[in-house]
Amino acid sequence: MPAPAGLARDLAAIVGTKHVREARAERVTYSMDGLPTHRRVPDLVVLPGSREEVIAVVRLLAALGVPFVPRGAGTGLSGGALADEGAVLLVLTRLNRVLKMDPANRLAVVEPGVVNAKLGAAARPAGLQYAPDPSSQSACTIGGNVAENAGGPHCLKYGVTANHILALEVLLADGSLVEIGSPGGEPWGPDLVGVFVGSEGNFGITTKITARLMPLPRAVRTLLADFTGLRVAGEAVSAIIAAGIVPAALEMMDQSCINAVEDSVYAAGYPRDAAAVLLVEIDGRNSDAVVAETDVVTDLLRKSGARSVRSAATEAERERLWQGRKKAFGAMGRLSRDLVVQDAVVPRSALPQVLEKISTIAQHYGLVVSNVFHAGDGNLHPNISFDSTNLAVKQKVEAASAEIMQACIAAGGTITGEHGVGIDKLRYMPMIFDAESLGAMQALRRVFDPDERVNPGKVVPVHACREWASIRNAKVGMRNDNAGFNSAFHISHSALEPIR
Amino acid sequence: MTILEKVTALLGEGAVLEAGTDRVPRVAPGSPDAVALLLGTAHQEGWRVRIEGAGTWLQSDAPADLAITTRRLDRIPAIEPSDLTATAEAGIGLDQLRQQLADRGAWLAIDPPGLAGRTLGSVVSTATAGPLRHGFGPIKDHLLGVTFVTGDGRMVQSGGRVMKNVAGYDLTRLQAGGFGAFGVIVLVHLRLRTLPRADITYVLEGAREDLTQVGEDIAGAGLTPAALELVSPALARRERWVLAVRLAGSPALVSADEAGLGAASGGGRFTPLRAEEAHAFWMRLAEGFSVRPVTFRIGGVPTASDELLDLLQHQLGDEWISASPAAGAIRWTGDTNIDRLQRLRRTLAGLEVPLTLERAPWPLRGAVGHFGAYREGVGPLVAGLRRTFDPGGALVVATEGS
Numbered sequence: 001m002p003a004p005a006g007l008a009r010d011l012a013a014i015v016g017t018k019h020v021r022e023a024r025a026e027r028v029t030y031s032m033d034g035l036p037t038h039r040r041v042p043d044l045v046v047l048p049g050s051r052e053e054v055i056a057v058v059r060l061l062a063a064l065g066v067p068f069v070p071r072g073a074g075t076g077l078s079g080g081a082l083a084d085e086g087a088v089l090l091v092l093t094r095l096n097r098v099l100k101m102d103p104a105n106r107l108a109v110v111e112p113g114v115v116n117a118k119l120g121a122a123a124r125p126a127g128l129q130y131a132p133d134p135s136s137q138s139a140c141t142i143g144g145n146v147a148e149n150a151g152g153p154h155c156l157k158y159g160v161t162a163n164h165i166l167a168l169e170v171l172l173a174d175g176s177l178v179e180i181g182s183p184g185g186e187p188w189g190p191d192l193v194g195v196f197v198g199s200e201g202n203f204g205i206t207t208k209i210t211a212r213l214m215p216l217p218r219a220v221r222t223l224l225a226d227f228t229g230l231r232v233a234g235e236a237v238s239a240i241i242a243a244g245i246v247p248a249a250l251e252m253m254d255q256s257c258i259n260a261v262e263d264s265v266y267a268a269g270y271p272r273d274a275a276a277v278l279l280v281e282i283d284g285r286n287s288d289a290v291v292a293e294t295d296v297v298t299d300l301l302r303k304s305g306a307r308s309v310r311s312a313a314t315e316a317e318r319e320r321l322w323q324g325r326k327k328a329f330g331a332m333g334r335l336s337r338d339l340v341v342q343d344a345v346v347p348r349s350a351l352p353q354v355l356e357k358i359s360t361i362a363q364h365y366g367l368v369v370s371n372v373f374h375a376g377d378g379n380l381h382p383n384i385s386f387d388s389t390n391l392a393v394k395q396k397v398e399a400a401s402a403e404i405m406q407a408c409i410a411a412g413g414t415i416t417g418e419h420g421v422g423i424d425k426l427r428y429m430p431m432i433f434d435a436e437s438l439g440a441m442q443a444l445r446r447v448f449d450p451d452e453r454v455n456p457g458k459v460v461p462v463h464a465c466r467e468w469a470s471i472r473n474a475k476v477g478m479r480n481d482n483a484g485f486n487s488a489f490h491i492s493h494s495a496l497e498p499i500r
Numbered sequence: 501m502t503i504l505e506k507v508t509a510l511l512g513e514g515a516v517l518e519a520g521t522d523r524v525p526r527v528a529p530g531s532p533d534a535v536a537l538l539l540g541t542a543h544q545e546g547w548r549v550r551i552e553g554a555g556t557w558l559q560s561d562a563p564a565d566l567a568i569t570t571r572r573l574d575r576i577p578a579i580e581p582s583d584l585t586a587t588a589e590a591g592i593g594l595d596q597l598r599q600q601l602a603d604r605g606a607w608l609a610i611d612p613p614g615l616a617g618r619t620l621g622s623v624v625s626t627a628t629a630g631p632l633r634h635g636f637g638p639i640k641d642h643l644l645g646v647t648f649v650t651g652d653g654r655m656v657q658s659g660g661r662v663m664k665n666v667a668g669y670d671l672t673r674l675q676a677g678g679f680g681a682f683g684v685i686v687l688v689h690l691r692l693r694t695l696p697r698a699d700i701t702y703v704l705e706g707a708r709e710d711l712t713q714v715g716e717d718i719a720g721a722g723l724t725p726a727a728l729e730l731v732s733p734a735l736a737r738r739e740r741w742v743l744a745v746r747l748a749g750s751p752a753l754v755s756a757d758e759a760g761l762g763a764a765s766g767g768g769r770f771t772p773l774r775a776e777e778a779h780a781f782w783m784r785l786a787e788g789f790s791v792r793p794v795t796f797r798i799g800g801v802p803t804a805s806d807e808l809l810d811l812l813q814h815q816l817g818d819e820w821i822s823a824s825p826a827a828g829a830i831r832w833t834g835d836t837n838i839d840r841l842q843r844l845r846r847t848l849a850g851l852e853v854p855l856t857l858e859r860a861p862w863p864l865r866g867a868v869g870h871f872g873a874y875r876e877g878v879g880p881l882v883a884g885l886r887r888t889f890d891p892g893g894a895l896v897v898a899t900e901g902s
Contacts, residue, residue: 149666176877195671286722286757
């Protein structure tokens with residue numbers, strides 16, 4: 001159903017004409033996020049410039065019963081910030097102020113559109129950091145991080161977004177404001193902050209975020225270890241964890257990824273003939289301890305079969321090693337015109353067998369799969385390079401993605417560790433949750449948004465839910481809108497179709 | 501048929517326990533499915549049910565038609581030392597769980613208040629973290645997932661068994677600290693750490709203000725203690741306040757922190773405790789909070805710790821207090837009344853500091869509630885959650901009080 005007539009004019013009265021995107025050519029800009037496999041053109045795009053404008057917009061939409069989708073920088077990888085026809089896309093990037101820095105209590109209060117790296121930069125002069133560091137941190141927003149419960153390489157030691165959010169001011173779909181959490185982290189009642197973080201924009205919009213800051217490490221050592229086999233590299237990860245040392249980061253890249261990086265402007269000096277490299281970072285507040293733990297880790301890497309272990313001698317070298325890792329997804333753009341960044345988690349001990357299984361799946365379908373991932377958490381990112389103009393290849397990508405998910409679930413894992421479900425993984429949800437549990441999730445959502453107007457059709461495949469008293473008018477998920485986009489990747493079956 | 505006869509018909513005589521002093525029939529289901537069956541029946545029959553664990557923490561005195569104890573849900577289906585994960589049923593005693601983990605070189609880095617045999621389900625549902633919160637975070641940070649049964653008998657799984665998981669909404673965090681108002685936890689997936697290779701506790705006695713300063717200096721010096729706890733004299737059974745510092749981790753990290761401790765002690769002399777002394781010290785501290793009738797926690801920002809301790813001293817007396825100043829967490833135990841507690845909660849709310857009532861006799865907790873003084877908009881959400889996860893109101897929990 002299209003948006004009501006006159007809505008654009010009413011929204012413009014709140015935010016100003018230039019902050020409402022009505023022309024199709026403008027709206028198309030917002031038809032994708034970081035995942036190239038889904039496209040939806042929103043009916044209207046509105047960019048409020050203040051908390052008050054967000055409230056006014058949401059109250060207007062509530063009065064008219066119009067669904068809406070909150071969106072940050074659009075760097076998500078699950079199609080979670082796409083708005084279907086009839087829905088308004090509410091872009092929060094103009095709410096980009098750091099409202100308060102409180103170094104003594106190690107917290108910051110920010111608006112949702114503050115870019116992750118900018119919060120880090122604001123904290124640095126006080127010797128503090130905002131620890132979650134998704135690879136998109138130079139662009140992604142804290143509001144988006146909260147919605148997705150974003151992770152990043154250094155979450156192995158410091159935890160994901162949920163571990164760093166103390167309090168939230170939330171605007172519900174009906175336009176009412178809720179204050180959850182407290183600056184000290186103790187909730188007022190049940191842990192609604194914990195419930196809200198990671199709800200993928202389905203429970204409301206954050207208008208104010210109180211985030212925990214942590215002291216910057218005083219000493220950092222970065223190691224690059226290379227291996228002649230993926231299995232050996234996976235076993236080295238287990239050896240480090242078993243030794244009781246928690247590195248700040250423990251990242252793995254396979255040969256396909258190494259070569260993509262080395263062929264790009266992000267070349268980091270990774271050995272091209274290695275089957276895998278591990279990037280291990282040890283940090284801490286005490287340099288003696290960091291040095292001692294680095295020695296232990298170096299020894300473990302060698303004993304586990306590393307062909308060589310190199311320590312970054314300078315800050316510049318460390319940055320170069322990390323740049324290769326953080327820009328690996330960009331470097332993979334060289335391999336083919338399209339890239340699907342997958343996300344799944346397995347028990348650490350299952351890494352070697354699952355990596356081998358992924359390799360077998362890739363060979364079976366004749367696809368290029370590059371692995372770059374958070375090995376310490378068991379959080380895999382198998383990335384499939386492909387050409388979306390070739391229908392036969394697209395179908396293979398879909399089938400291979402599904403088989404990879406099945407392999408991860410069979411190993412005791414889950415379908416997403418940090419990218420979220422969005423629309424991309426709706427169809428996998430029944431593979432890990434039964435109908436009762438999916439029904440419970442939907443019922444939870446309806447406590448916050450009884451009419452399911454915020455970001456409709458995401459996260460929970462309603463058709464697969466068992467009925468709960470509070471679930472009314474179950475809807476099917478969003479449709480794909482690929483009409484008019486010749487270059488778009490077309491999902492040949494619904495995102496909701498169960499995997500056989 | 502009486503409730504007892506119906507329960508016996510459902511689960512057999514073996515599940516029925518002797519009633520407590522309040523003569524409420526008590527039953528110990530032996531499986532999660534049996535819990536679901538019981539709660540489904542309770543929902544249909546309109547019974548009011550109270551949930552108990554080992555009976556060592558929250559008083560077993562809520563008015564109810566039936567008491568369900570989780571004590572027979574005491575299995576540990578999985579311990580995976582190489583993945584540092586474990587799955588345990590909610591009725592397992594923490595002491596048993598700790599021992600089994602230690603036998604495999606694994607460690608659950610929590611030290612909640614209460615007796616050693618307190619159940620895992622009790623700790624998770626009340627989110628009662630102890631001094632290790634300083635180094636390892638609140639209870640929710642140790643959870644990978646839970647399975648719970650709603651008040652109308654639905655079995656729900658949340659989360660999983662892996663380190664990171666954002667598949668679906670986080671019902672685990674709804675249950676951690678929900679005090680059983682949104683369901684009964686039956687199974688918990690845990691995040692573990694390796695058993696620390698080095699683990700040593702130092703104590704320093706002194707005036708509270710001086711020790712607070714030492715605590716700040718330790719944090720400022722870059723030390724990374726597992727626990728940094730300020731304990732009142734009565735609770736520590738010492739002449740003066742005690743600052744206890746627990747260093748746990750790799751030998752390299754612990755020895756580096758030990759070296760830094762002396763420099764940060766402000767001229768005072770930290771005394772190392774022998775292993776058995778340290779064990780006794782922390783155990784006594786934990787047990788102290790289950791002795792007296794009322795226990796609550798408050799959570800403020802670190803710089804407010806002194807002011808909050810003064811406030812507690814002024815309004816309730818400061819005999820039995822333990823504080824983790826750097827985490828802003830303070831726990832108090834003693835004897836008080838409804839008026840004083842409600843007044844304190846209101847005062848604290850004005851300072852943006854929540855008070856969570858952890859345990860108290862029913863007349864007090866029924867009146868004051870575990871939660872209260874909600875911020876804007878929270879009350880309707882909590883009520884909605886209650887209606888959703890316990891639609892018939894079968895679970896007797898003093899959420900907000902009367």
